[in-house]
Amino acid sequence: MATPTEREELKRGNGAWENIQEVLRFGLRSLWEAITGVDGRVTALEKTLVAQRNDLQRQQQHLEDIAHTLNVMGERLRVYEKAAGEQIAMRLQNSECRLQGQFQRYRNPKDDVDYVPLTTLERRVCLLEEEIEHIVVAIDRKADFEVMEEAIRKHCKKDEREILTLQKRFEQHRHEVEKEVSLSISNAQAAQETLIHSALKNWAANTWKFEHNTVQEMLAEENLKQKEVLSTIHSQIKLCWGALEAQQKRMTDVCVDINKQVHDILAADRKEIAVLCSEAHGRIDFQFRAQEKGLEKVQHEQHKLREDVTQIFDMRIRQIATGNAAAVEALNRRVFDRQLQELSTMRCQIVEEVQLTVASTLNALKSTKDREQRKVRHHQNLIERKLAELEQMMQLIGRQSIRNIPQLQVVRNEQLEHAVTTHIHNEDEDNEDAFLFEDKNGAEHTIPILAQVPSSNLLTTNDSRQNITELLTTRRVQHRELQKQLDIKFSDYSEILRLPEQRAKENKSSNVPSTQP
Numbered sequence: 001m002a003t004p005t006e007r008e009e010l011k012r013g014n015g016a017w018e019n020i021q022e023v024l025r026f027g028l029r030s031l032w033e034a035i036t037g038v039d040g041r042v043t044a045l046e047k048t049l050v051a052q053r054n055d056l057q058r059q060q061q062h063l064e065d066i067a068h069t070l071n072v073m074g075e076r077l078r079v080y081e082k083a084a085g086e087q088i089a090m091r092l093q094n095s096e097c098r099l100q101g102q103f104q105r106y107r108n109p110k111d112d113v114d115y116v117p118l119t120t121l122e123r124r125v126c127l128l129e130e131e132i133e134h135i136v137v138a139i140d141r142k143a144d145f146e147v148m149e150e151a152i153r154k155h156c157k158k159d160e161r162e163i164l165t166l167q168k169r170f171e172q173h174r175h176e177v178e179k180e181v182s183l184s185i186s187n188a189q190a191a192q193e194t195l196i197h198s199a200l201k202n203w204a205a206n207t208w209k210f211e212h213n214t215v216q217e218m219l220a221e222e223n224l225k226q227k228e229v230l231s232t233i234h235s236q237i238k239l240c241w242g243a244l245e246a247q248q249k250r251m252t253d254v255c256v257d258i259n260k261q262v263h264d265i266l267a268a269d270r271k272e273i274a275v276l277c278s279e280a281h282g283r284i285d286f287q288f289r290a291q292e293k294g295l296e297k298v299q300h301e302q303h304k305l306r307e308d309v310t311q312i313f314d315m316r317i318r319q320i321a322t323g324n325a326a327a328v329e330a331l332n333r334r335v336f337d338r339q340l341q342e343l344s345t346m347r348c349q350i351v352e353e354v355q356l357t358v359a360s361t362l363n364a365l366k367s368t369k370d371r372e373q374r375k376v377r378h379h380q381n382l383i384e385r386k387l388a389e390l391e392q393m394m395q396l397i398g399r400q401s402i403r404n405i406p407q408l409q410v411v412r413n414e415q416l417e418h419a420v421t422t423h424i425h426n427e428d429e430d431n432e433d434a435f436l437f438e439d440k441n442g443a444e445h446t447i448p449i450l451a452q453v454p455s456s457n458l459l460t461t462n463d464s465r466q467n468i469t470e471l472l473t474t475r476r477v478q479h480r481e482l483q484k485q486l487d488i489k490f491s492d493y494s495e496i497l498r499l500p501e502q503r504a505k506e507n508k509s510s511n512v513p514s515t516q517p
Helices: 004-012 020-105 118-141 145-297 299-429 440-451 454-515
Strands: none
Touching: 020 299, 020 454, 299 454
């Protein structure tokens, strides 16, 4: 590119003469340096974009892992609650069936006394209670209370002994059943933990594979898009290079044509000068001949006029020589002026064409930069949306964990009330004589036997409540720590997202002086 001093010299016409090939060489060299500088900046921007994308992908994976762990923790709590209730019910049914089998085993055939089954004894107790109620009604109707009391005592002494023996047996079986239930619950909890850990590991592996595949697909799509953009840039650069080569060929052809025209003009001018010189020599010869004829006529005056003739001849020769020299100089000046005008016009055209090509390349590169910046902004918006969604998910998880505590307490209280109501209802409806041990309904009829001792169940429920509260406190502490980590990550993400804007501003400030001629 020409400097302002050179431009002023060209306008004034005071500049030194330079070869057009050198001018074109320097112009093309400066254009090539500008294009290479732009390519270097584009490659640097692409590298920074790739590094930023890799960092964003790592951070997204870290956030997804955190969300995954939180979801797994919530699902563990839900599954544990459901499985614990179901397994406790199954264990109770199994323990009741075992109790019924043990009642059969405890019967001793060696003793002379035949033990009566529990159902018949319960039936007898119920009948005795009904008889007592009828007797009380009769006592109310009668006036002699003492006589009726003595009769009732005599009638109930026999049954009281049987009731005491039955109560002792019930207490023994109750302690044994409690021991078996505690062992079964501990075994069930251990089995539940092993199953939960195995299921969680399988689920985590499957989710990791799925997310890995999706991330690979996204990376492949982004690589294809980047390749397409680079191919378009490469094609544009090739087109610019082809245009420059074509312009260089045109310039060489124009230079050849100009040289030919200059040679033709010089040859034509030389011919014209030769014709003028020949005409002048012809005139001089004619004058010499006329003078010789006059001299022949006036030989007698030759000596007198010789000096005058020689002087006049010298004067005319000088005038002709000066005229010829002035004509030649005028022709040379005209030729040089025409050449200078044509060269100046050609140089201006070349400079304008080079500036247009540079401006077109810069506009194309600006459009590509704008597209890349839009893509970066789009990715930044997506990242901000994902971060907002993660914050909402964390808040919802915390709220749900806080809300689940009173719900668990309400469910436990409802279970206890349901157990008491079922015990009362089954005592009212238990009027059958059949002793059913193998059938499922037998297990349902024997559930109220264990409900006679609500204190042990209350202890187990209190222990479970304490365990749940401890778990919830640990979960809250973990949740707070995760929130702190997420806040730190969010601050890091905001700083990372501000970096491309600062770099874009720096690149813009560095591009402004480089694009100036």
